[in-house]
Ligand SMILES: [Fe+2]
């Protein structure tokens with residue numbers, strides 16, 4: 001009667017979710033960089049694109065460490081966030097509000113990732129998977145740094161230009 005599924009299964013399911021999400025983000029970032037008007041915002045998207053490639057590779061290392069196949073599982077949350085970003089790009093194309101809209105969409109992506117990686121780091125530690133926890137925490141740091149950089153861009157240039 002007891003359900004055999006446990007925390008390590010939950011970690012594996014969440015890894016598949018974020019693996020899918022990272023790959024979606026990887027294909028969205030070049031389009032966001034192209035759409036961005038401010039050079040600083042465009043550069044931030046390009047830099048994060050190369051970091052995101054590393055996030056995908058780190059996840060593949062994690063799958064190897066836990067001895068399970070690197071599989072993707074549809075993440076509806078990221079699809080929704082990316083879809084909303086596309087709407088902003090269309091609705092505010094050619095306006096000064098485009099960059100703040102793009103930036104806000106990118107922060108929604110980062111916050112989703114921060115939430116997922118934060119949870120997975122905690123689970124990996126609980127499970128005694130120290131190496132896994134370390135890899136995930138490295139990515140978490142980069143997501144947090146990107147979020148902070150976006151906030152700084154919003155406050156210093158992007159929003160002011162659109163006001
Ligand atoms: Fe990422």
Ligand SMILES: [Fe+2]
Pocket residue numbers: 048052109110113143146
């Ligand atoms: Fe990210």
